[in-house]
Amino acid sequence: MKAHVKALVVGGGAVGTSIAYHLGKAGWDTMLLERDELTSGSTWHAAGLLPYFNMSFATTHIHDYSIKFYKQLEAETGLNAGFSVCGNLRMARTQDRMDEYALYSSTAETVGVPHEWMTPAQIKDRWPLIRTDDLKGAIYHNTDGYINPADVTMAMAKGARQHGVTIERKWQVDGYEWTGSEWRVTVTKMVEKGGNLVASDEQTVITAEHVVTATGNHAQRTAQLLGINIPAIPVEHQFIVMEQDPALVEWRKTNPEHPVIRDADAQSYVREERGGWILGVYEKNAPARFEYGVPDSFRADLFQLDLERIEQQYMEMIHRIPSCEECGLKDDFNGPICYTPDGNPLVGPGPGLRNMWLAEGFSFGITAAGGTGYYLAQMMVEGEAEIDMASLDPKRYGSWMTTEFAARKNEECYDHVYILHHPDEERPAARPLRTSPAYDRQAARGAQFGWVNGWERPNYYAPEGFSDHDARSFRRGGWWQYAVEEAKAIREGVGLVDATAFTKHIVKGAGAAAFLDWFTTNKLPRVGRINLTYALTDAGTTRTEYTIVRLAEDEFYLVSAGAWTAYDADYLRKSIEDKEAEFGRIECQDVTTQWGVFAIAGPKSRDVLNAVIKDADPATALSNKRFPWLSAKQIELGMCPVNAIRVAYTGELGWELHHPIEMQNYLFDLLEKAGEPHGMKLVGARAQNWLRQEKSYRAFGNELGRDATPLEADLPRFVDLSKDFRGKDAMQTLGIRSKCVTLLIDGPDDADPWGREALYDGDTKVGRLTSGGYSVAFGKSIGMGYVKPELAEVGTKLKVRMQRELWDATVVEDSPYDPKNETIRKDG
Structure with a gap:
């Protein structure tokens, strides 16, 4: 055995072998x-399915x-990976x-995934063993199918x-x-x-310069050895x-083999197996296992089958393929499959570790193994992958995450595999967990x-008895009208x-x-002022967006996106260690939980604050002279x-x-009372998201990420090219x-639009949306996204794919609402 290597991969499943392959290929x-x-x-014991759908x-x-990748392995290695390219039929x-499939189709279209739509009659004509009289249609991928997991590994x-x-x-x-x-x-x-x-x-x-863990069911043991949380x-x-x-x-x-038949509304998939059928299910009440580690006695073992738990799905299979009713049971499998709370794997640098x-938490490990090896190797060898991998970063869950939380959310994720994945869905398990003090007041x-x-x-506020679950939709849900009212309140009055x-x-x-000054792209603000700035990756793309408040010559308050606390903290601290x-x-102190934040905005926001501010001259305390914009x-x-x-x-005066978070309820009550004479409304995140698009404010994780630079995000005003900063040369080279x-x-x-739709110039795909919503200022849909530079001119006519149809879209000036920032600078 070697005593030293550049990279050590721990775990010999499909994911680990793929990572080893791609690192070896990289030299x-x-x-x-x-x-x-x-x-x-x-x-x-994996079924080996290779579904594109995600x-x-x-x-x-x-x-x-x-x-x-799997299709070319045999030519390279001489080993048949057992890939049956029979296709995948996902019925509705x-x-x-x-509508869900149409939304998925938008994402697939932006990536270039081939797929087609089928009517019930077309399905029946092509595969007569399938019952279709209760179907609306299907989406069909003819280039995927299933593979033998052992052979491909x-x-x-x-x-x-x-x-x-x-x-x-x-x-x-x-x-x-x-x-x-x-x-x-130590091994x-x-x-x-x-x-x-x-x-x-x-x-x-x-000894190894780099270590990759791909330990599958043993992830909890890995977490204990490393002293970190891995959900x-x-x-x-x-x-x-x-x-x-x-x-x-x-x-x-x-006739040729049937495609993998997915009856999502029955929570199951079916595929052929030597003249018979395999039925796989994603039923409710499937338990999490090995929360604190895999027993030493458990090897290539299985659990006892629980047929009662899958009885409904079995009957649904007979309904969908009536000819199988008389078939006996040949074999059964009940094994552990790793999950994460959101169903996406954990791929990237470990928190706090060099x-x-x-590469953990793969519920669709065979499907993801090849690509994970490819993109993770890019991150390790080249510094960044060609796509933004932030959504899979292990640090999307912070240190607040516990084993109990992960187990309950993973169980929920399993039984949610085939639910309707509304883009506005909110999953209920393990909630509420982290609540600000005003939570009960807001709920009331x-x-x-x-x-x-x-x-x-x-997200929004609704009348008593309103059900958020019933309000969800792939179109304008029942919540939409309330978000419109909240957005109008900020544009016309005041909102909190x-x-x-x-x-x-x-x-x-x-x-x-x-x-x-080295870590971020913009000039640092003077004491008492703020700026918007970006921290870049070494590859020159956007790693984090910050609002920096300069409290003193040597003290700064950094505000960044709420979804990325551990992600931002890790990069910031490691960068400080490197340059101290x-x-x-x-x-560097993470003070996220010490400070609550209310954002008050709208033409009447100054009036509300004037009623409660304590100052020698309250009437001028919030004026432009004493409290200017961006201070x-x-x-x-x-x-x-x-x-x-x-x-x-939101782009309004505000x-x-x-x-101090311990004073939040006091402040909430104070502002609510002061706002009553001015009709102040409580406003949620969905209206705020619409309003920021009217101002062309980019959002991290949408317009801003590790696949684009701030200059590509068209934000040159926040990039000071007269100074040196991390990633500058790489950014300019790109x-x-x-x-x-x-x-x-x-x-x-x-x-x-939801922010994942393809953009077209005639019949040519030229880009994609990264955000979408409704504009109360213009009375129509709005979106932000990326296109070829020559199509970014104001007035360019494009098309956007929504619900399988192309709709007219026009490129407008940055900040189409109040482009001169007159309302946000309003004096008083």
Whole structure:
């Protein structure tokens, strides 16, 4: 066994072997360790399906790469991966389900995934064994299908060896130690004893510059060894193999194999298996397993089948394929499949760790393995992947996440595989968990809460008895009318938004100013002023957006997106560690939970605050002269000390009121009472999202990310090219590959874009939306997105795909609402 390698991959399933293959192909000296045999985890009992269908832009890219990669493995390795390209038929019983497929189609279209639509008659004509009288239609992928998990893993393993990768079996990792420059990994030889796998007395240490964990069901043990949280916990997954179906056997004498048949409304999939059928289900009440680690006695084992739990899905299969009713049960599988709370894997740098990469939590591991290896290798070797992988980053869950939370959310995610995935869906398990003090007051006033990084945040406010679940839709849901009223309140009067979830850091010390000047793209503000700025990746793309408030010459208050607290904190702290010797002492504190935030905005916002501000001259305290736009001051509202920032994400006159979180209820009551004479409304995140698009304010995770630079986001005013900053040269080298634009859309009367739709110039796809919604200022749909630079001129006519049709869209000037910022600078 090698004593030192550049990259050590831990885990010999499909994911681990793919990562090893792609690192070896990139020229890295790589070794893979497996504690048992290759494929002995979930890989061996996986059904091997390769569905394209996924609502995530990044995950769709991953699946697309995998499907194409597996098709060329045999030519490279000489091993047949067992890929049956039979296609995938995803059926719909309701119009809502067809609407869901239309929304998915938008994402698939932007990635270039081939698919077609089928009517019930077309399905019946092509595959007469399928009952279609209760269907609305289907979406069909003819380029995917299913694969033999063991065969594809062995093919990737052989390919990895051909690229110089060493693969060692029966070695278990028992310790990780970071020396400051490399990892010391303690490994123990595993031996067979009485049918079990046990640790021997033989141990050794491997040093590695980089480590990748792809430990599947053993992720909780990995988390304990590393001292971090990894919300990847297995859930039981059942599928059954049936005896031969005579009708199917007869059909196959003269016809090709059926596609994988997905009856989403029945929570199941069916595929052929040697003249019979395999039925796999995603039923309710499937339990999480191994919350605190996999027992040593559990190897390539299974759980006892629970047929009662899947009885409904079995009857639905007979309904859909009547010929299978007389088929007996041939085999059954009930094994652990790892999940995460949102169903997407955890791929990227481990929190707080150097050169430790996670590839955990793969519920569709065979589908994702190839692409994960490709894009993770890009991140490790080149510094960034060609697509934005932030949505899969392990740090999207912070240190507040516990084992109990992950287990309950993973169970929910499993039984939500086939629910209608509304873009406005909110899942209820393990909620409420993180609540600001004003939560109960907001709930009493009709708040319908969304979930962001564990926080409960009002999405909108509705009358008593209103059901958020019933309000969801792929078009304009029942909540839409309330969001319209809230948006109008801010444009015409005054509204109050709870923005407590914002990420907040204090950076201070003798080296703070020099560090932040290097770390971010814009000029640093003067004391008492603020600026908007960006931290870049070393590849020159956007890593984080910050509002920086300069509290003193050597002290700064950084505000960033609420969904990305751990993600931002990790990058900030590691960057400080790297530069502190050069710039001097720097302290960094995450103060997110110490400060609540209310954003008050609208033409009457100053009137509300004037009624409660304590000042020698209250009438002028908030005037432009004493409190100009883009400045910050410490003020007193009643008895509450407030760090007020004159900025508004809605583009109206307004302030962010950062207050001690223990005083939040006092401040809420004070503002609510002061707002009554002015008709102040409580406003949720959905209206705010619409309003920021009217101002062309880019959002991190939408317009801003690791696949575009600030210049491509068309934000040169926040980039000071006269100074040196991290990623500057790389940003300039990339140039302008595409450009961010705002579009007004003449769409359907009952729907708005969601921010994942394809953009067309005639019949040519030229870009995609990254945000979408409704504009109360213009009375039509609005969106933001990226197009080829030559199509970014104001007035350019394009088309946007919504609900399978193309609708007119026009590129408008940046900040189509109040482009001169006259309302936001209004004096008083």
